[in-house]
Amino acid sequence: MKTIGIIGGMGALATADLFYKIINETKASKDGENIPLIIDNNTQIPDRTEFILGNGENPLPELIKSAKRLKNSGCELIVLACNTAHFFADEIIKQVDIQILHIAKNTINVVNHKFKNVKKVAVIATTATKKTGIYDKELIKFGFESVYIDDIMQNDIMSCIYDGAKAGKITEYLPKFESILNRIKADIYIAACTEIPLFLPYLENKFNFIDPTLELAKEIIKYSRDIKII
Numbered sequence: 001m002k003t004i005g006i007i008g009g010m011g012a013l014a015t016a017d018l019f020y021k022i023i024n025e026t027k028a029s030k031d032g033e034n035i036p037l038i039i040d041n042n043t044q045i046p047d048r049t050e051f052i053l054g055n056g057e058n059p060l061p062e063l064i065k066s067a068k069r070l071k072n073s074g075c076e077l078i079v080l081a082c083n084t085a086h087f088f089a090d091e092i093i094k095q096v097d098i099q100i101l102h103i104a105k106n107t108i109n110v111v112n113h114k115f116k117n118v119k120k121v122a123v124i125a126t127t128a129t130k131k132t133g134i135y136d137k138e139l140i141k142f143g144f145e146s147v148y149i150d151d152i153m154q155n156d157i158m159s160c161i162y163d164g165a166k167a168g169k170i171t172e173y174l175p176k177f178e179s180i181l182n183r184i185k186a187d188i189y190i191a192a193c194t195e196i197p198l199f200l201p202y203l204e205n206k207f208n209f210i211d212p213t214l215e216l217a218k219e220i221i222k223y224s225r226d227i228k229i230i
Contacts, residue, residue: 005070010082014194052128108138122186165195
């Protein structure tokens with residue numbers, strides 16, 4: 001099996017969530033059936049959203065350091081346990097010469113294969129992810145409509161991510177998160193920040209969510225086992 005590298009620490013709970021989902025989806029009956037993983041939990045990577053919005057330090061140098069560590073450790077593919085960090089994916093590939101399994105491209109491929117009758121898709125993400133269009137560009141390619149989210153709702157989403165999930169206060173911020181979703185009318189919702197899936201186990205089933213972290217975990221397993229990726 002191929003060794004996969006994970007650039008984590010953006011944040012730590014989101015990294016743990018990806019790790020858990022890889023293990024859970026592998027369904028191994030013994031240790032040796034689990035896929036080889038190396039996690040670089042680099043908590044010193046500057047905040048991606050702050051930089052993209054013009055308020056913070058460039059996270060690219062630390063992302064490059066992590067990618068090089070993983071490549072030098074024998075990883076044949078790396079993934080980023082942060083949606084917003086994919087804004088830097090092309091530059092990481094260029095500087096480190098390693099393949100990245102792109103979370104947004106993978107997710108929209110899944111949506112296109114599984115939801116042929118879906119039209120309106122709500123991307124629940126950080127302000128920076130929304131600004132860069134990481135998901136919207138892929139949705140447009142396949143003819144989906146990205147549902148508009150106004151500034152008030154977006155600010156509330158950011159509060160749920162930073163004050164809620166990143167601070168380990170999922171249940172405290174769950175009512176606020178549900179209130180946001182009730183104001184967004186969509187056929188399906190994409191949990192397009194790696195903190196957002198932490199809310200999903202607590203939600204009512206009326207919200208049809210796609211979890212990019214879960215879909216990424218499935219593709220990581222396929223790649224490691226040399227199974228064709230869609």
